[in-house]
Amino acid sequence: MLYEMLTGEQPYKGDQPMQIAYQHANDTVPMPSAVNPRVPPELDELVLWATARDPEQRPRDARAMLEHLYDLQRGDATAGTSKTMVLPRAMAPVPPAAGQGTTAATGVIGSTGETMVLQKARHRTGPITPTGSSNAQALGRKAAARRKRGFVWLVVVIVLALVVGGAATWFSTGPGAQASVPTVSNTSVADATARLKADGFTVSATQAKTYDAVVAAGQVTGTKPRGGATVHKGSAVQLVVSQGPRILPLPKVVGQQEDAAKKALSKFSVGESSYRFDSHAKGVVLSVAGKNTAGSTVDLGTATTYPERRPITLTVSLGPIPDVTGQSLSAAQATLTGVGLKGVESSSEYSDSVANGNVIRQGASGDGAVVSGSTIDLVVSKGPTPITVPDVTGKTVANAEKTLQNLGLKVTYKDCTTFACKAVAAVGWKNLLTVSTQDPAGQASAFKGDTITLKYNPLSIG
Structure with a gap:
């Protein structure tokens, strides 16, 4: 804008916008006096100062530029020879307010049209290149300033590199290095000490003690600071x-219900209960088992103390085994299945008291405890025991009757009422008469309680 005010045209020209943009990015603004010879060198240098490509070479702000215009207006009283400088009227600085100083050998001496004629000393102040110095000298000074700044930045970079390198050494291998504490739990004191020293740590002479339900006494359970x-x-x-582990009092829980027993043993590690059928009611604790230091199972029925968090297993009753004797085989099997057992017909027997097809007796298969899924052997009745009827023909009625009755059979025959039978009443006709036939016959099968019919010849007396 300053250039256009001095020359009446823009500094860059071109047929295409790209040409003008290229000149803005790569070219230096030409001196206004090249277009308008009336422009004095001071304004040429002012334009070059304000449009320098290096931002560090430009006025720091608009006030700095305004103050420089005041300097141009006032001039320097000791500069000696003065000259006339023509400025556009729009650029003429406003004189300072009263009390802010006065101009030295400077003033408005005439004006025509859009310009004002200023009288000023040739001596220049501020950042403008001294009168008579060449552009080459100005550029040389700028290059030297850049080299100086480059050297300063090089020193800064070197110092930063040394600082970063030193910090890296400090934090990687030096006193500031960090390391992760190894985890040495559940190892011996000797092994833990060796591991820590191998990783570059020192081990305190004193040790902390703590109860631990998992790590064996004398073993390392942790560190301070902690592992990791x-x-x-x-x-x-x-x-x-x-x-x-801490040694704690062991409550007596045998005979209690399972839930109450587990609540009483909450300070210990109570595992899954073991269940078996027993004469006690369902849910009653039958026994308590634990582990010794060797890991073997021990009965805690008489124990009064036990280590904290040490495993405990309860044996709990599933109730009595259902009595299925006298039931049919199918009904007995259904009853046992309902409580988690399996009924199997193991054998059959004759029974005079249990009907054919019903269970005579039951028993657990094997010698172990009866648990869920165990097999129950069932003995099933084949009915009454069959009897082979003896042949009693030829025997006296009395002997035949006694023989058959001793086998559980009933005997029937007709009473002898003949004169001969009455005549031997003192002896008894049954002791004299013999059996001639029987029904069923000898060697036939019968069952206890069956009736055998005997016949005899009443004339055989005498």
């Missing part, structure tokens, strides 16, 4: 050594 923590390399680490 990031600390300065070479820091001291204290070992935390297990004293084993």
